[in-house]
Amino acid sequence: MTRLSVNINKIATIRNARGGNMPNLLKVAEDIQKFGAQGITIHPRPDERHIKYQDAYDLKSIVKVEYNIEGNPMDNFTKMVLEIKPTQVTLVPDAIDAITSNAGWDTVKHKAYLKEVISEFKRNGIRTSIFVNPDLKMIEGASKTGTDRIELYTEEFAEQYSLGNKAAIKPYTQCAILANELGLGINAGHDLSLENIEYFKQNIPHLLEVSIGHALICESLYDGLEKVIASYLKKLS
Template sequence: MAKLSVNINKIATIRNARGGNNPDLIKVALDCERFGAQGITVHPRPDERHIRYQDVLDLKNVVTTEFNIEGNPTPDFLELVKKVKPEQVTLVPDAPDAITSNAGWDTVKHQAFLKLTIKELKDLGMRVSIFVDPLAEMVEAAKETGTDRIELYTEAYAKNYHQNREAAIAPYKSVAMLAQKLGLGLNAGHDLDLDNLKYLHQNLPGLLEVSIGHALICDALYYGLENTIQLYLRQLDPTPTLP
């Protein structure tokens, strides 16, 4: 069963819209864990428009499941994760003004930089995952960086799922098999939701973890946070369902 890591960026966005501390980010993170989430993900950005660097420091003191920090490995970001030392760091090549992550690493072009950065983080005891598109050459080059895992950028899958789910999953299934062959751990994330998650899970061999934020928080507005987390966990349950 792949693990569910809940990205709480959107909770911070709501809090920041009014100032103060409502909703309480720390309480929400602890509640997510209490409701069954197996990890907490945050993605601090330089402008701190949602998750603040201080939030990351505060969360480290209370999160008891896997703590995953995503972000572009700028000097400030690297200084933060070296201080916090989360269980996992996910390196994402997003621009400072990006609304959301929109591309994986060019692991060929940035090979030297990634090798150096990944070694530095792993030497401090952190597991490292890097965000990649479902392209064989990018996965093969990712192996050469020394990363522990890759996280497949699943926007294209989600966008095309309802038109032709077999075609949408095909490149992801292919690179998942390649990752297994290369000995890379496999994560996935971006635009995954209650419609497309189960099929992804069923068709990606070796999938270890998904991180989901936007869709999960939107669903929680209707279903409640506890029920929503349980609904997502059911999509990751490998037990066959009766017809």
């Protein structure tokens, strides 16, 4: 079974809109675990517009399943991750002012930098993953950085699938096959939803984990977190 890690950034966005503590991020994280999700993902950004750095520390004692922290490994982020020691850190090359992640790493151009950062995390017992576009060269590059896993950036697949173009899955399948051959674990995320997750899962061999936030929270506004999480788990089983 592919594991479901729920990204709770959007819960923090709603909380921050009023400046109080509703919804309670920690309580939501507890409930998501109770409903069966196998992971909690957060992606704190430098401006703390949703997840705050303090949230990352507070969640450490709350998250009993896999704890995945995503972000660009700038100094403050790296310091935080090394102090918290989550299960996994996912490296994402997003700009400071990015609304959301919109590209994977150039693992060839940034090979030396990624090797340095990854080695530091791995020395501290933290599993590493690199956010990458579905490009065979980027998969090959990732294998030379020392990372444990890659996370396939799935926005293009999701967009094309919504237009009826199921052939858009092909580069992702090819990248997953190559990644597995190179000894890399395979994660995926970005715009995956109940509409496309089952097809994606069926066509990506060796898929270990998906990280889903925006769509899952939007779907939960209609059907509730417990029902929606159960639906994802069924489609991923």
